Each structure stands twice: as structure tokens, then as C-alpha cells.
Amino acid sequence: MSADVLSTEPHTPPVGTTLLSLTGIQKRFGAVRALSDVDFEVRAGEVVALIGDNGAGKSTLVKVMSGAGPADEGSYRIEDREVSIHTPAAASAHGVATVFQDLAICDNLDVVANLFLGRELTRGVALDEAEMERRTVELLEQLSVKLPSVRIPMASLSGGQRQSVAIVRALLGSPKVVLLDEPTAALGVAQTAQVLNLVERLRERGLGVVLISHNMADVMAVADRAVVLRLGRVAGRFAMADVSREQLVATITGADTNVVSERAARVAGRSAATSAGTEGTQA
Amino acid sequence: MSTSTDSTADAAAMDPAVPVPDAAPQQPKQMLRERLAGLRGGDLGSLPVVVGLVVIVIVFQSLNSTFLNSFNLVNLCLQIAAVGIIATGVTLVLLLGEIDLSVGSVSGLAAAILAVLNVNEGYSPVVSLLAAALGGLVIGTIHGLVFTKLGVPSFIVTLAGLLVWQGAQLQVLGSQGTINLPPSGGLQQFGRFSYLADWQAYGLAVVLPVLFLAAKLATRTRRTRAGLPVGALWVPVAQALLLLAVLLAVVAKLSIDRGVPWIFVVFVAILSLIEYVLRRTRYGRAIFAVGGNIEAARRAGIKVDALRTSVFAIASMLAAVGGTVAAMRLGFANQSSGAADTLINAIAAAVIGGTSLFGGRSRMYSALLGALVIGAIANGLDLLNLSSALRYIITGTVLLLAVVIDALASRGRRSAGR
Numbered sequence: 001m002s003a004d005v006l007s008t009e010p011h012t013p014p015v016g017t018t019l020l021s022l023t024g025i026q027k028r029f030g031a032v033r034a035l036s037d038v039d040f041e042v043r044a045g046e047v048v049a050l051i052g053d054n055g056a057g058k059s060t061l062v063k064v065m066s067g068a069g070p071a072d073e074g075s076y077r078i079e080d081r082e083v084s085i086h087t088p089a090a091a092s093a094h095g096v097a098t099v100f101q102d103l104a105i106c107d108n109l110d111v112v113a114n115l116f117l118g119r120e121l122t123r124g125v126a127l128d129e130a131e132m133e134r135r136t137v138e139l140l141e142q143l144s145v146k147l148p149s150v151r152i153p154m155a156s157l158s159g160g161q162r163q164s165v166a167i168v169r170a171l172l173g174s175p176k177v178v179l180l181d182e183p184t185a186a187l188g189v190a191q192t193a194q195v196l197n198l199v200e201r202l203r204e205r206g207l208g209v210v211l212i213s214h215n216m217a218d219v220m221a222v223a224d225r226a227v228v229l230r231l232g233r234v235a236g237r238f239a240m241a242d243v244s245r246e247q248l249v250a251t252i253t254g255a256d257t258n259v260v261s262e263r264a265a266r267v268a269g270r271s272a273a274t275s276a277g278t279e280g281t282q283a
Numbered sequence: 284m285s286t287s288t289d290s291t292a293d294a295a296a297m298d299p300a301v302p303v304p305d306a307a308p309q310q311p312k313q314m315l316r317e318r319l320a321g322l323r324g325g326d327l328g329s330l331p332v333v334v335g336l337v338v339i340v341i342v343f344q345s346l347n348s349t350f351l352n353s354f355n356l357v358n359l360c361l362q363i364a365a366v367g368i369i370a371t372g373v374t375l376v377l378l379l380g381e382i383d384l385s386v387g388s389v390s391g392l393a394a395a396i397l398a399v400l401n402v403n404e405g406y407s408p409v410v411s412l413l414a415a416a417l418g419g420l421v422i423g424t425i426h427g428l429v430f431t432k433l434g435v436p437s438f439i440v441t442l443a444g445l446l447v448w449q450g451a452q453l454q455v456l457g458s459q460g461t462i463n464l465p466p467s468g469g470l471q472q473f474g475r476f477s478y479l480a481d482w483q484a485y486g487l488a489v490v491l492p493v494l495f496l497a498a499k500l501a502t503r504t505r506r507t508r509a510g511l512p513v514g515a516l517w518v519p520v521a522q523a524l525l526l527l528a529v530l531l532a533v534v535a536k537l538s539i540d541r542g543v544p545w546i547f548v549v550f551v552a553i554l555s556l557i558e559y560v561l562r563r564t565r566y567g568r569a570i571f572a573v574g575g576n577i578e579a580a581r582r583a584g585i586k587v588d589a590l591r592t593s594v595f596a597i598a599s600m601l602a603a604v605g606g607t608v609a610a611m612r613l614g615f616a617n618q619s620s621g622a623a624d625t626l627i628n629a630i631a632a633a634v635i636g637g638t639s640l641f642g643g644r645s646r647m648y649s650a651l652l653g654a655l656v657i658g659a660i661a662n663g664l665d666l667l668n669l670s671s672a673l674r675y676i677i678t679g680t681v682l683l684l685a686v687v688i689d690a691l692a693s694r695g696r697r698s699a700g701r
């Protein structure tokens with residue numbers, strides 16, 4: 001492992017180059033077509049939100065990319081080279097790191113031990129605690145992740161801090177692409193902000209980030225692009241700059257009139273009426 | 284403050300929530316603060332055991348004034364060596380979040396193998412000892428393989444083992460009920476009559492604290508070089524002096540009688556080696572990881588099955604070694620070697636010393652502390668000429684108490700949000 005795990009910028013391709021691209025991805029589970037003809041790409045220095053309703057195929061697509069559940073058909077390219085990725089190990093060897101929703105953290109071990117789990121540094125037979133701690137502090141500092149101490153058990157950290165540690169751990173292998181499956185699902189407002197800040201810092205470092213989320217606010221806040229899946233197909237691609245939340249929701253649900261838009265219209269109508277009423281009394 | 288933290292120092296001054304580099308728990312004040320926070324969070328440390336031990340000592344000493352005399356304390360050291368070694372192995376299995384119920388039977392079988400090879404077959408003491416230990420290693424490997432490859436719960440595998448290896452013990456002993464180890468032979472000599480010479484005992488009492496201090500200072504130097512914060516220098520010095528005082532007192536007290544038994548030294552040496560492996564090597568770190576979250580360990584690339592198999596192998600080997608030590612001290616092996624309360628005492632010692640039944644947590648030297656508690660109770664009741672009925676009841680109650688404390692601490696950790 002190199003001394004500055006995150007300072008391997010020379011290997012990181014310039015912002016905007018395509019890091020990972022999938023074309024014509026098909027995946028079936030028996031009769032269920034979980035993914036059909038999905039194209040997806042991630043470029044350096046961007047955050048792509050992968051959104052869609054329950055059962056749309058988001059997790060299935062992440063599993064294809066992370067090697068945990070390879071596609072039946074389709075091509076998988078890393079920086080324009082066709083690769084075959086059938087295991088998580090192969091994915092990380094090609095620079096694709098995944099933070100699954102269950103964080104896979106050992107609560108009884110401290111932050112340093114968790115970061116270096118399975119790849120501890122040693123001097124002879126003994127663990128090199130000082131060096132591991134130094135790198136941990138350095139890494140957390142580079143990413144402005146704030147923890148009370150790197151020597152307390154993970155169990156005593158907050159949800160947002162745990163999520164941050166899990167993401168930082170994924171970065172130890174110097175990946176080019178990071179896949180985050182619902183990183184803010186269980187978090188409160190402040191902790192969500194913490195994690196989103198971290199996501200932005202990954203982007204600043206020129207990584208490609210795929211963010212799965214059900215939370216439109218998060219997506220609007222941090223993503224550059226959004227890819228909407230519906231029933232296993234790509235239902236829309238948007239640049240966040242020129243899309244509204246309503247448009248995203250409409251694409252996710254796949255209809256112009258539906259429960260969500262009806263409700264939105266109803267609420268809008270009611271608030272318009274209320275404000276009109278208020279104006280009336282004031283006048 | 285370290286150089287690597289200087290950049291955040293200003294920000295930290297303004298924003299109290301920037302304590303990243305405040306990672307030095309060695310500052311006495313902070314140590315105390317974390318300690319108190321830990322206590323509130325359900326982390327009682329070794330406090331209950333130490334308090335318990337003190338209470339036990341006070342009670343027995345007041346009931347029988349010979350309890351704390353040198354003769355009896357030397358006996359106590361002799362008595363706890365075997366169960367302590369077995370408990371050391373149990374600690375490893377408990378760390379995985381598993382259990383080994385066969386350690387008593389395995390220790391008995393090992394005692395039988397030792398006696399038969401040495402006495403009946405005429406093998407040298409060393410060869411007989413190695414064979415017994417190897418037998419334990421093979422048995423543990425079998426347990427581990429059945430557990431990991433066939434997916435049988437460790438509780439069941441080792442419960443079956445409890446019976447199977449006890450049967451094997453009877454088989455090995457054959458028609459002979461009891462095999463006495465020759466009094467002049469090396470085995471009984473070592474187990475009953477070997478004590479450190481004064482210069483050895485006092486030498487160790489001085490050398491160990493020096494080594495302790497040297498290790499602490501080396502760590503300190505490395506941390507300084509890595510730009511990490513270090514605590515006050517007087518803390519490790521004070522700890523080393525305290526250790527020196529305790530060891531000198533123990534050696535002085537034991538030397539009034541026969542001295543420090545070799546088998547006790549063997550126990551502490553084995554325990555120290557295991558502690559080192561657990562806390563300072565990748566293998567030990569992997570054991571803690573598997574006990575904490577097996578899925579996380581697997582995803583981190585730890586070969587979980589091989590690791591668990593090896594831990595069962597080591598635990599059974601230590602059980603076998605403990606069994607041979609017991610045989611050497613008693614001077615014989617028989618059909619009830621390793622029977623009765625051996626299993627319960629070993630598990631109780633590990634748990635009482637501070638190894639959690641829920642996996643992934645163990646205090647330093649828990650087997651020693653726990654064996655002292657268990658041993659003191661058994662020894663004290665013996666002095667009072669009380670029946671083993673009472674001993675069983677008390678030991679069982681103390682074990683239950685330790686488990687309750689463990690469960691409460693674990694619940695405390697959860698409710699403290701961890």
C-alpha cells in the first residue's frame with residue numbers, strides 16, 4: 001500500500017473521462033426481468049444519482065457493477081477496456097469500490113482497526129499501530145471527516161460517522177469509482193449533511209461516485225446527473241442543473257397523473273387558496 | 284499536539300466538534316474522563332472482578348486466618364495453573380462468539396494419554412507431553428472442521444465431543460482405574476516439586492516491569508515519530524513501578540514457603556503469549572473481527588473458516604496442556620481426570636475475568652483474574668472443610684453473577700447507543 005493512499009492523483013484520469021460504462025445490460029431472475037437493456041456510465045469527478053421506485057432494479061445494477069451479481073448480458077468497460085467482473089475482488093482490482101447498505105463494520109474494534117481490517121500494516125509479526133493510526137488521522141483529515149477519536153470502538157460513533165468511516169475505508173484501495181447504496185437512508189439531518197459533504201469531497205478528488213437514494217432532497221443537493229430506472233429500464237437521464245424535483249418524481253413513477261402528482265397538485269392548490277385568503281383579509 | 288494536526292488546530296479552537304486529533308487517551312485527565320464515560324456506558328472494566336476478589340479474600344481470611352499465609356498461597360498458585368491454561372483456550376473460543384464444552388473431557392483424555400505413554404509404554408516425559416498436546420490439536424481441528432464445514436453449531440459439536448473424548452479417555456486408561464506417575468520421574472517432579480530459585484523469581488520480578496516499560500517507551504517513540512500525540516511520561520513509569528511492587532511482594536510472600544511454582548510460570552507464560560497474539564498480531568485482530576461481525580470480517584478478506592478451525596484447534600490443545608499439568612500436579616491420571624467441575628471452572632474463569640459470551644470482547648489477562656477468583660473460592664472452602672456440594676453451588680452462583688454482569692454491560696453498551 002502506498003504511503004499516501006489518497007494522493008495517487010497521477011493515476012486518476014482527468015475530470016470528465018468515462019471511468020465505467022455499461023451497455024446493453026440484461027439481468028433476469030427467473031421470469032423477472034430485473035434489468036433490460038440498461039446503459040449506464042460514470043465519469044471522473046461526477047456524482048451520478050441512481051434513482052427509481054422500489055423494485056426498479058437499482059440494487060441489481062449496483063450488484064452488476066460491484067461484481068456481487070454479474071449481468072447475464074451486456075458489456076462492462078473500465079476506461080474503455082472491456083472487463084469481465086464476476087467477483088467483488090475483481091471489481092476492486094479494477095478500481096470499483098462499493099459501500100453496501102449494511103456497513104460491514106466491527107463494532108467492537110476501533111476506527112483504525114476497522115479501516116485497516118484485513119490489510120493491517122505490520123512490523124515483523126506485530127501490528128504497526130502507530131503507522132496505521134497516523135495514516136488514519138491523515139486520511140480523515142484529508143476528507144475532513146470529524147470523529148471524537150480514532151481509538152474509540154465503532155459502536156460509540158453516530159450513524160453518520162459510521163457511514164463516513166465505511167466510505168473512507170472503501171477509499172483505502174485507491175478506487176476510481178465508488179458505489180454508495182443508500183448512504184443516508186438511516187441518518188438524521190445533520191448526519192446526512194456530513195455524508196453528503198464527504199460525497200462532494202470524493203468528487204473534488206476526481207472520483208466517479210454512484211449514489212443510490214430514495215431521498216430527492218439529497219439527490220438534488222449533491223448529484224450532477226441522475227439516471228432514473230423504472231421496471232428495469234432506464235426511464236430518463238437528467239442533468240441536475242435543468243430538472244425539477246417534480247420532473248424526477250414523475251419519471252420515477254412513470255405517469256403524468258399519479259398519486260404523487262395528484263397529491264402535489266392538491267397541496268399546491270390548497271396553499272394557493274390559503275395565500276389568496278390571507279391576502280384577502282389583509283386587504 | 285502533533286504536526287499532522289496543526290492544520291485543524293485553529294478550526295478546533297473555534298469549533299468544539301473538531302476533536303479528530305485529540306486521539307491521545309493517554310492523558311490522565313482524559314483517561315479518567317473516558318473511564319467514567321465507559322462506566323456509565325456499561326463498561327465496568329476489571330473493576331467487578333478485582334472488587335470480588337478482594338471481598339473473597341477478606342471473607343475467607345476472616346473465617347480462617349491461614350488463608351493468606353505463604354503455604355496456602357503457594358498451593359493456590361499450584362491449583363489454578365491447570366484451570367488457567369484451559370481457560371486461556373476457552374477465552375479464544377468465546378472471543379469468536381462460540382463455545383467449547385469439551386475442554387474438560389479433552390483435558391482428561393490428555394492426562395490419560397500422558398500417563399499411559401509415560402508409565403505403561405515407557406516414553407520419555409517430553410515425548411509423552413508432546414503427544415498429549417498434539418492429541419488436543421487434532422481433536423480441536425476435528426471440532427473446527429465439523430463446525431465450519433458441516434455447519435453444526437459449536438455448542439452441539441463440542442457437547443458431542445464432551446462425551447466422545449471422555450469415552451476415549453476411559454478407553455485409553457483401559458482396565459486400570461488410576462495410573463500413578465512415578466514420583467521420581469520428571470513429570471511429577473515438575474508438577475509438584477519444581478519452584479523458581481530465588482534469583483530466578485526476583486530476577487523475573489525485576490525484568491518483567493523493565494520489559495513492560497521498554498515496550499511502552501518504544502511505542503511512545505514510534506508515536507512521536509509518526510507525529511501522533513503521546514501521554515505524560517510518568518504514567519507508564521508509574522505503571523511499571525506498581526507492577527514491580529506487586530511482583531516483588533508476591534515473590535517475597537511465596538518465597539517464605541516453597542516459592543513460585545514452575546507450573547504457575549508456565550500458565551502465565553502461555554497466557555502472555557496468547558495475549559500478545561490476540562492484541563498485537565493480525566491473527567488476533569482477525570479473531571476479534573470475527574467475534575464482532577463475521578460478515579464484515581469475511582468481506583475484509585479474512586479466511587473465516589480457517590481462522591475458526593484454528594481457534595478450536597488451539598483451544599483443545601490448551602485444554603490438553605492444562606490436563607497434563609493437572610496430572611503432573613496430582614501425580615496421577617484416572618477416570619475422573621478432567622471430569623466434575625473442570626469444564627465449568629474453565630468457562631467460569633474466562634467469563635469472570637471479563638471475556639464476553641457475546642463474542643469480540645475480552646479484558647487483558649482475563650484467564651488469570653478469573654482463575655484466581657475460582658481458585659480462591661475452591662481453596663477457601665477447602666480450608667473450611669466444607670463439602671464440594673457447597674463449592675459447586677458457590678462457583679455456579681459466581682459464574683451466573685459474572686454472566687449477568689456481562690449481559691448487563693452488553694445491554695448498557697446498546698442503550699448507550701453502541
Ligand SMILES: Nc1ncnc2c1ncn2[C@@H]1O[C@H](COP(=O)(O)OP(=O)(O)OP(=O)(O)O)[C@@H](O)[C@H]1O
Pocket residue numbers: 029032033034052053054055056057058059060061
Ligand atoms: N435475488 C433475486 N431473486 C429474484 N428476484 C430478484 C432478486 N433480486 C432482485 N429481484 C427482483 O428484481 C427487481 C429489481 O430489484 P432491486 O432490488 O434491484 O430493486 P431496487 O431498485 O433496489 O429496489 P429498492 O428501492 O426496494 O431497494 C425486483 O422485481 C426484485 O423483486
Ligand SMILES: [Mg+2]
Pocket residue numbers: 058059060
Ligand atoms: Mg435496493
